[in-house]
Amino acid sequence: MAKKKPGSRGKKDRTYVVGVDLGGTKILAAVVDQTGSILSEAKRPTMSRSGADKIVLRLAKTVRKAVEEAGIPFKKVAAVGVGAPAPVDPRTGFVFHAPNIPPLRNFPLGERLGKELGLPVFIDNDVNVGTVGEHALGAGRGTKDMVGIFVGTGVGGGVIVDGKLRHGFRNSAGEVGHMIVGFQGLPDEPICGCGRPGCLEAYASRTAIERKVRAAIAAGRDTKLKTLLEASGKDRITSGLLAKALKQGDPLMLELMERVTTYLAVLVASIVNFFDPEMIVFGGGVTEALGEQLLEPIRRDAPKWYIQKEGADKIRIVAAELGDYAGVLGAATIARDKLA
Amino acid sequence: MAKKKPGSRGKKDRTYVVGVDLGGTKILAAVVDQTGSILSEAKRPTMSRSGADKIVLRLAKTVRKAVEEAGIPFKKVAAVGVGAPAPVDPRTGFVFHAPNIPPLRNFPLGERLGKELGLPVFIDNDVNVGTVGEHALGAGRGTKDMVGIFVGTGVGGGVIVDGKLRHGFRNSAGEVGHMIVGFQGLPDEPICGCGRPGCLEAYASRTAIERKVRAAIAAGRDTKLKTLLEASGKDRITSGLLAKALKQGDPLMLELMERVTTYLAVLVASIVNFFDPEMIVFGGGVTEALGEQLLEPIRRDAPKWYIQKEGADKIRIVAAELGDYAGVLGAATIARDKLA
Numbered sequence: 001m002a003k004k005k006p007g008s009r010g011k012k013d014r015t016y017v018v019g020v021d022l023g024g025t026k027i028l029a030a031v032v033d034q035t036g037s038i039l040s041e042a043k044r045p046t047m048s049r050s051g052a053d054k055i056v057l058r059l060a061k062t063v064r065k066a067v068e069e070a071g072i073p074f075k076k077v078a079a080v081g082v083g084a085p086a087p088v089d090p091r092t093g094f095v096f097h098a099p100n101i102p103p104l105r106n107f108p109l110g111e112r113l114g115k116e117l118g119l120p121v122f123i124d125n126d127v128n129v130g131t132v133g134e135h136a137l138g139a140g141r142g143t144k145d146m147v148g149i150f151v152g153t154g155v156g157g158g159v160i161v162d163g164k165l166r167h168g169f170r171n172s173a174g175e176v177g178h179m180i181v182g183f184q185g186l187p188d189e190p191i192c193g194c195g196r197p198g199c200l201e202a203y204a205s206r207t208a209i210e211r212k213v214r215a216a217i218a219a220g221r222d223t224k225l226k227t228l229l230e231a232s233g234k235d236r237i238t239s240g241l242l243a244k245a246l247k248q249g250d251p252l253m254l255e256l257m258e259r260v261t262t263y264l265a266v267l268v269a270s271i272v273n274f275f276d277p278e279m280i281v282f283g284g285g286v287t288e289a290l291g292e293q294l295l296e297p298i299r300r301d302a303p304k305w306y307i308q309k310e311g312a313d314k315i316r317i318v319a320a321e322l323g324d325y326a327g328v329l330g331a332a333t334i335a336r337d338k339l340a
Numbered sequence: 341m342a343k344k345k346p347g348s349r350g351k352k353d354r355t356y357v358v359g360v361d362l363g364g365t366k367i368l369a370a371v372v373d374q375t376g377s378i379l380s381e382a383k384r385p386t387m388s389r390s391g392a393d394k395i396v397l398r399l400a401k402t403v404r405k406a407v408e409e410a411g412i413p414f415k416k417v418a419a420v421g422v423g424a425p426a427p428v429d430p431r432t433g434f435v436f437h438a439p440n441i442p443p444l445r446n447f448p449l450g451e452r453l454g455k456e457l458g459l460p461v462f463i464d465n466d467v468n469v470g471t472v473g474e475h476a477l478g479a480g481r482g483t484k485d486m487v488g489i490f491v492g493t494g495v496g497g498g499v500i501v502d503g504k505l506r507h508g509f510r511n512s513a514g515e516v517g518h519m520i521v522g523f524q525g526l527p528d529e530p531i532c533g534c535g536r537p538g539c540l541e542a543y544a545s546r547t548a549i550e551r552k553v554r555a556a557i558a559a560g561r562d563t564k565l566k567t568l569l570e571a572s573g574k575d576r577i578t579s580g581l582l583a584k585a586l587k588q589g590d591p592l593m594l595e596l597m598e599r600v601t602t603y604l605a606v607l608v609a610s611i612v613n614f615f616d617p618e619m620i621v622f623g624g625g626v627t628e629a630l631g632e633q634l635l636e637p638i639r640r641d642a643p644k645w646y647i648q649k650e651g652a653d654k655i656r657i658v659a660a661e662l663g664d665y666a667g668v669l670g671a672a673t674i675a676r677d678k679l680a
Contacts, residue, residue, distance in 0.1 A: 087648060096650070145509060159614070161501055168616025169485060169655065172648035175613040180606045180645060181538070182523050185599075196645050198521070198606065259525075266520045266538065273515040274499070274611065276508025305520060305536050308427060308512035310436070315509065 014078035016070070017335040018063050021126065021327030022084045024048050024100030029062040030325070031070040031077070032332035036137045038325065040069035052103040052112075060116040079120040081335030083129030083327045084109065090167055093123040122338045124165070126327060128174060130320075131158025132165050133330025134281045138321040145277040148320070149176050149267070150284035151294075152239070154193065155201045159275070165334075177201035181266045203263040206286050209256055210237040216252055224250040239289035246293060257290075261297035268298060269305030272315060276308075283320030295319055354418035356410070357679075358403050359672030361466065361664075362424045364388050364440030369402040370665070371410040371417070372672035376477045378665065380409035388441040392452075395443060400456040419460040421675030423469030423667045424449065430507055433463040462678045464505070466667060468514060470660075471498025472505050473670025474621045478661040485617040488660070489516055489607070490624035491634075492579070494533060495541045499615075505674075517541035521606045543603040546626050549596055550577040556592055564590040579629035586633060597630075601637035608638060609645030612655060616648075623660030635659060 016039070021028040023046060030041040042065035044058055059082070067074050086098035093110015114121040124132075131148030140146040146160040155177030159166040166173045182189065183198030192199035193207065202208055214237075217226045225245045229237055245253040268280055287294055295317060303312040322329055356379070361368040363386060370381040382405035384398055399422070407414050426438035433450015454461040464472075471488030480486040486500040495517030499506040506513045522529065523538030532539035533547065542548055554577075557566050565577065565585045572581055585593040608620055627634055635657060643652040662669055 157614075161506075166501075166615075169618040170616055170648055170651040172646075173614065173616040175647045178613040178645065178647040179519075179610040180521050181610075183521055183603070183606050184524055185602060194645075194647055199645075262525060263523070266523050270519040270521075270610065271614065273518040274497075274513065274614065275506075276510055276513040278509040305518065305534075305539075306512075307515045307518040307534055308510055311510040 014076055016067075016072060016077050017332045017339075018066055018077055018080045019328035019330065019332030019335065020059060020063060020080060020082040021129075021324075021331065022046065022059065022082055022101070023126075023327075024085060024098075027059055027062045028324070028328055029059075029066040030328040030332065031066050031072065032329065032336075034336075036329065036333070038328070039072070040066050041328070042066035042069055046101060048101040049103070052107050052109075055101065055103060056109070056112045056116055059113055063117060077119060079122065079335040079339050080113070080117060081129070081331030081333070081338075082109070082113070082121060082123045083126040083331045084123055085126045087172065088123050088125055089171060090122070090124045090128075093121060095123070120335075120339070122331075122335050124331075124334055127156035128158045128165055128167075129330035129334060130283060130322075130326040131160060131174070131281075131330065132333050133322050133326035133328075134283065134320050135160045135163075135165075136333040137329050138326060139281045139318045140279055143278045145275070146279045146281060147176070147271055147275070147277050148174075148281045148283060149264070150320075151205065151264070151282065151286040152284040153206050155205050155284075159277075176267060176271070177205065179267060179270055181263055181270065200263060200267045204260045204267070206237070206239055206242070209242060209260060209286075212256055212259075213237055213252065221252060223252040224248050225252060239285040242286070243289040246290060257293065258297070261294060262301060264294070265298045265301035266305065268302040268317060272302065273305070273307050277315065279316045279318065281318055281320050283323075283326060287319060288323065291319065354416050356407075356412060356417050357672045357675040358406055358417055358420045359668035359670065359675065360399060360403060360420060360422040361469075361667030361671065362386065362399065362422055362441070363466075363667075364425060364438075367399055367402045368664070368668055369399075369406040370668035370672065371406050371412065372669065372676075374676075376669065376673070378668070379412070380406050381668070382406035382409055386441060389443065392443040392447050392449075395441065396449070396452045396456055399453055403457060417459060419462065419675040419679050420453070420457060421469070421671030421673070421678075422449070422453070422461060422463045423466035423671045424463055425466045427512065428463050428465055429511060430462070430464045430468075433461060435463070460675075460679070462671075462675050464671075464674055465498075467496035468498045468505055468507075469670035469674060470623060470662075470666040471500060471514070471621075471670065472673050473662050473666035473668075474623065474660050475500045475503075475505075476673040477669050478666060479621045479658045480619055483618045485615070486619045486621060487516070487611055487615070487617050488514075488621045488623060489604070490660075491545065491604070491622065491626040492624035493546050495545050495624075499617075516607060516611065517545065519607060519610055521603060521610065540603060540607045544600045544607070546577070546579055546582070549582060549600060549626075552596055552599075553577055553592065561592060563592040564588050565592060579625040582626070583629040586630060597633065598637070601634060602641060604634070605638045605641035606645060608642040608657060612642070613645070613647050617655065619656045619658065621658055621660050623663075623666060627659060628663065631659065 157176030190202040192202040497516030530542040532542040
């Protein structure tokens with residue numbers, strides 16, 4: 001590290017940023033240097049029902065704790081970036097509503113946390129932030145145009161155009177889980193969490209898989225998923241449990257994998273035919289648990305729908321690399337880019 | 341017009357461009373001034389089976405004829421833009437294959453026409469060119485991000501990002517007709533012209549409508565479309581014929597309209613959820629023939645699938661304004677922009 005110049009307190013001397021991943025259950029903060037390396041991290045429960053002011057204080061404490069752990073003076077921090085599980089206005093840091101953190105409804109989180117810390121604070125949607133992380137420091141390094149698809153309880157995404165995160169006209173770009181892939185207008189087709197038929201998320205999320213499993217069990221189907229679910233003592237089918245059933249070659253799980261990977265291939269093809277990006281990065285809990293067994297069939301099937309076949313194999317479909325750190329690293333990247 | 345300066349032959353003095361719409365049956369060329377106004381036009385049959393060299397000569401003749409009609413000296417033309425019904429490399433003007441003009445397979449059209457005319461020639465896909473026309477001089481004037489959707493025999497499209505045409509990683513962006521909206525993996529679902537199930541074009545193109553009409557007639561359904569088709573003496577169901585049946589309130593046509601507009605609404609919503617553009621412009625023969633009766637239900641239904649409801653009504657869904665002139669005006673715009 002360069003020797004500290006006494007008296008110099010300009011931006012140039014503030015070489016660190018803090019990236020914060022604000023989740024429904026926990027806050028993760030990390031101090032990130034100019035090379036994108038994490039120097040330290042701190043974690044704290046969100047206590048999502050405790051009131052907006054207390055959440056702001058808890059965020060600030062987590063940031064300060066991470067800086068303390070890094071062993072750097074607080075004044076060396078130039079800015080803070082936050083990924084929030086909510087639609088936000090990225091210019092103002094205003095949070096519209098956060099389903100998993102109810103107190104943050106119509107709340108000026110960026111402004112409030114900025115005042116509390118005495119630092120510029122930049123906020124974006126968590127999936128956008130994860131996409132930026134993978135683009136800047138993960139699987140998408142060096143690409144110009146990239147789409148992130150995060151398959152978990154739901155399916156979220158982010159779009160990088162010309163090296164920059166695309167927000168769109170109303171800051172709602174990247175909602176790949178609500179691209180409509182299977183609409184038939186029939187009374188019995190799957191309905192998405194958003195209330196509409198045909199969305200990708202109604203076919204290829206953990207929630208969609210769980211619904212299919214429970215229906216099969218209710219219909220008396222013999223499946224290892226039933227035994228595993230009972231043994232887990234949990235009330236939901238986790239991604240880890242799906243991975244176990246897959247490893248054991250459970251026939252129902254194999255059927256569901258085919259359905260899920262086919263719809264994810266259809267999603268990829270829709271995106272490719274519309275947007276023709278250089279790379280698609282898959283992340284999220286379901287992707288992490290199922291790994292190449294999820295990605296390989298997508299790579300095989302998506303190009304069948306590409307309307308342009310030339311160069312089909314040049315569009316890379318890869319796994320995210322940063323795992324749980326995509327959030328803090330993406331938030332740190334956003335903070336640094338905004339200062340530049 | 342400014343007085344001609346003798347001896348000055350630089351680009352600045354060449355204030356006109358020629359836009360060319362190369363179709364499977366005819367070539368339309370127009371001289372366009374700096375304000376985007378058409379000064380003159382010329383038309384000629386493509387004679388699409390006559391050989392690539394002859395097509396180049398015919399294109400050049402049509403350009404020269406348009407310039408003659410404009411009453412300007414040829415040396416005042418700065419460049420020529422061409423919209424071709426084919427995937428092309430817009431940097432080189434190389435045409436990969438043109439289904440409706442078979443001789444233009446793997447043909448350096450830009451280079452050859454450039455040599456023939458002694459002018460810079462810029463070539464792009466016709467639907468991209470139409471989108472540029474509508475953005476620069478038609479319905480999309482002043483928008484930053486716009487998507488063009490052209491519903492005709494097939495369904496094509498183009499994407500404007502930050503005021504510029506998006507080509508994508510492999511120059512194949514904007515293929516909205518092959519966004520997958522209705523995939524079910526069932527044996528009897530509609531198959532697209534591209535050979536795959538689920539594409540928008542399999543549900544909402546003139547071809548898709550015609551297939552449904554013929555199936556209904558074959559099944560003995562009583563419909564005015566049958567009478568109109570027989571009376572037309574044509575071997576295909578034109579957009580004009582569809583408009584007539586709609587005007588007459590034919591029940592089958594009303595059913596098909598609902599299906600088509602629903603799938604187009606689903607397409608719009610998929611694009612909005614992924615890309616969040618400012619405007620969607622609908623053009624093409626089917627749109628022109630059916631007009632507001634096509635657009636109004638799309639405007640009504642698409643927002644039902646928008647995952648972000650705030651500002652839904654700010655995304656404008658409008659009819660194209662340039663009709664058959666989108667091609668020549670878009671091609672002229674591309675030529676002018678490339679020179680700038």
